[in-house]
Amino acid sequence: MRDVAIIGIKSTKFGELWDYSFRDIFVEAGLGAIKDAGISGDEINGLYVGNMSGGQFVDQEHIGALIADYSGLARNLHIPSTRVEAACASGGLALRQGVMSVASGYQDFVVAAGVEKMTDVNSAAASSALAAASDREWEGIMGATFPGLYAMIAKKHIHKYGTTSEQLADVAVKNHLNGSMNPISQYKKKITRESVFNSIMVADPLHIFDCSPITDGAAALVLAPAEVAHEYTDNPIYIKASAQASDTIALHDRRDITTLDATVAAGKRAYDMANLKPDDIDVAEVHDCFTIAEICAIEDLGFVKKGEGGKYTEDGYTAVNGQIPVNTSGGLKSCGHPVGATGVKQAVEIVHQLRGEAGKRQVENAEIGMTHNVGGSGATAVVHILSNKR
Amino acid sequence: MSVVRFWRNQVNRYNLEGTHCNSCDEYFYPPRSMCPTCRREGELESHRFEGKGEIVTYTIIHSAAEGFENQSPYPLAIVKLDEGASLTSPIVADPEEMYIGMRVKPVFRKLGESGDKGMIYYGTKFAPDKND
Ligand SMILES: [Zn+2]
Numbered sequence: 412m413r414d415v416a417i418i419g420i421k422s423t424k425f426g427e428l429w430d431y432s433f434r435d436i437f438v439e440a441g442l443g444a445i446k447d448a449g450i451s452g453d454e455i456n457g458l459y460v461g462n463m464s465g466g467q468f469v470d471q472e473h474i475g476a477l478i479a480d481y482s483g484l485a486r487n488l489h490i491p492s493t494r495v496e497a498a499c500a501s502g503g504l505a506l507r508q509g510v511m512s513v514a515s516g517y518q519d520f521v522v523a524a525g526v527e528k529m530t531d532v533n534s535a536a537a538s539s540a541l542a543a544a545s546d547r548e549w550e551g552i553m554g555a556t557f558p559g560l561y562a563m564i565a566k567k568h569i570h571k572y573g574t575t576s577e578q579l580a581d582v583a584v585k586n587h588l589n590g591s592m593n594p595i596s597q598y599k600k601k602i603t604r605e606s607v608f609n610s611i612m613v614a615d616p617l618h619i620f621d622c623s624p625i626t627d628g629a630a631a632l633v634l635a636p637a638e639v640a641h642e643y644t645d646n647p648i649y650i651k652a653s654a655q656a657s658d659t660i661a662l663h664d665r666r667d668i669t670t671l672d673a674t675v676a677a678g679k680r681a682y683d684m685a686n687l688k689p690d691d692i693d694v695a696e697v698h699d700c701f702t703i704a705e706i707c708a709i710e711d712l713g714f715v716k717k718g719e720g721g722k723y724t725e726d727g728y729t730a731v732n733g734q735i736p737v738n739t740s741g742g743l744k745s746c747g748h749p750v751g752a753t754g755v756k757q758a759v760e761i762v763h764q765l766r767g768e769a770g771k772r773q774v775e776n777a778e779i780g781m782t783h784n785v786g787g788s789g790a791t792a793v794v795h796i797l798s799n800k801r
Numbered sequence: 802m803s804v805v806r807f808w809r810n811q812v813n814r815y816n817l818e819g820t821h822c823n824s825c826d827e828y829f830y831p832p833r834s835m836c837p838t839c840r841r842e843g844e845l846e847s848h849r850f851e852g853k854g855e856i857v858t859y860t861i862i863h864s865a866a867e868g869f870e871n872q873s874p875y876p877l878a879i880v881k882l883d884e885g886a887s888l889t890s891p892i893v894a895d896p897e898e899m900y901i902g903m904r905v906k907p908v909f910r911k912l913g914e915s916g917d918k919g920m921i922y923y924g925t926k927f928a929p930d931k932n933d
Contacts, residue, residue: 535867538864538867539867542866542867548806548810548831549831549888549889550889551866551867552807552868552912552913552922553877553888553889553890553891553924554862554865554866554868554869554872554875554877554890554891554912554913555862555866555877555889556862556864556865556866558864559860559862559866559877562860562862563858563859563860563878563879564858565860566858566859566860566901567857567858567901570858570901611863611864612861612863613863613864614860614861614862614863614864614877615860615861615863615896616860617860661889662879662889663857663879663880663887663888663889664887668857668858668879
């Protein structure tokens with residue numbers, strides 16, 4: 412296998428982008444990444460696009476071809492374009508498909524991107540589309556909502572480990588603070604524990620401020636063989652590991668309700684591949700679709716002991732200036748969660764950190780970063796480890 | 802959900818009918834046609850669950866699922882049946898009386914309705930089992 416590098420990045424602004432269409436945002440991200448890489452379109456060998464539900468959100472399938480076409484890569488160049496889907500982990504999966512293609516030598520220059528346009532439908536339709544990430548026949552039809560599933564994880568975590576609603580809220584408070592320092596983030600306002608508790612209850616114990624929002628956005632990366640990366644950029648970021656794991660689609664079939672075994676497995680595979688330990692990670696973007704999800708993630712990735720994620724969050728361990736800064740972008744919670752784009756945006760943020768260009772949210776001396784992207788309530792997990800040293 | 806899609810599992814939903822693997826003695830609900838432990842060596846037969854069980858975890862849903870709008874807020878739980886399988890179900894109970902570890906029993910109830918087609922779904926829900 413060849414080493415793979417990221418040589419170009421771009422994320423659109425995240426938010427309710429009423430003035431922009433599905434096509435507008437993926438063209439902006441894709442062309443932005445190609446421009447950042449200083450590469451020309453005819454050097455690109457392939458496109459991998461994460462998109463969860465173009466069918467339900469914009470009534471459009473055949474996303475791969477549409478994107479190649481409107482990015483100017485189809486009519487004359489006929490560049491192959493593949494959509495990949497794993498619910499909210501679609502973006503992480505697109506990155507992984509791109510990495511595997513370049514690592515194998517099958518393709519040299521690849522764009523890995525993610526896009527989701529969620530605000531063209533009303534919020535009920537958006538919730539219904541998202542519920543399709545869980546088991547429609549045995550969870551959805553029984554009255555489960557997506558927040559409801561994570562609420563059941565939270566309830567069990569509270570029962571088993573004494574995690575508190577205050578600690579859950581602290582995840583949101585931290586991520587909004589980080590988001591306030593990120594130019595692309597959906598929310599720029601800092602919040603307090605009280606703002607979380609005063610927001611409406613969605614599924615006990617989760618308030619609406621414990622949940623990531625409905626977001627439009629797109630993000631893209633250009634991947635290249637590591638040995639030629641320096642011909643395109645002064646600061647290539649290297650992929651040290653790409654790992655993925657599956658678990659049961661339904662939450663009720665899990666070995667332990669409070670552990671995402673897919674995260675544990677993908678994390679372990681990634682650490683093994685990179686020959687690194689949790690201690691070695693300087694900065695991480697984890698999948699905080701709900702506040703409890705970040706607490707489970709930092710435990711399941713080995714940053715803290717199982718059951719202690721709430722306490723460590725409360726103590727500032729995961730803040731930008733903490734021992735392991737988590738979600739410096741603002742995470743899904745504050746930066747926003749355009750489901751198919753999220754996994755790619757996580758990598759864009761880690762590249763900013765490892766290039767040392769993250770501004771006020773910059774983590775000092777960050778050399779090794781991790782991204783962690785989850786599909787559904789934990790049936791898919793994708794973990795990447797990135798480094799600015801080869 | 803379409804009528805035909807619901808109809809297909811109606812027997813399972815009405816009677817809590819799942820499967821049991823004769824090779825490893827594990828029980829499954831919803832039913833599976835392949836045992837995840839034994840895979841091809843597994844020997845599955847259908848099994849009708851007694852229906853008694855215990856609440857593993859729960860939530861009170863305020864922002865309702867499609868078709869459950871007029872029931873909210875409603876308790877939803879993961880129930881571990883005594884034979885070992887776990888499932889997700891609404892609980893016919895006052896939100897205030899819910900707790901982890903509560904014993905429950907099955908009750909046959911309206912599950913929900915699909916708005917545009919007007920179809921009403923029936924199936925098994927669970928309720929507190931005060932005698933257990
Ligand atoms: Zn078996």
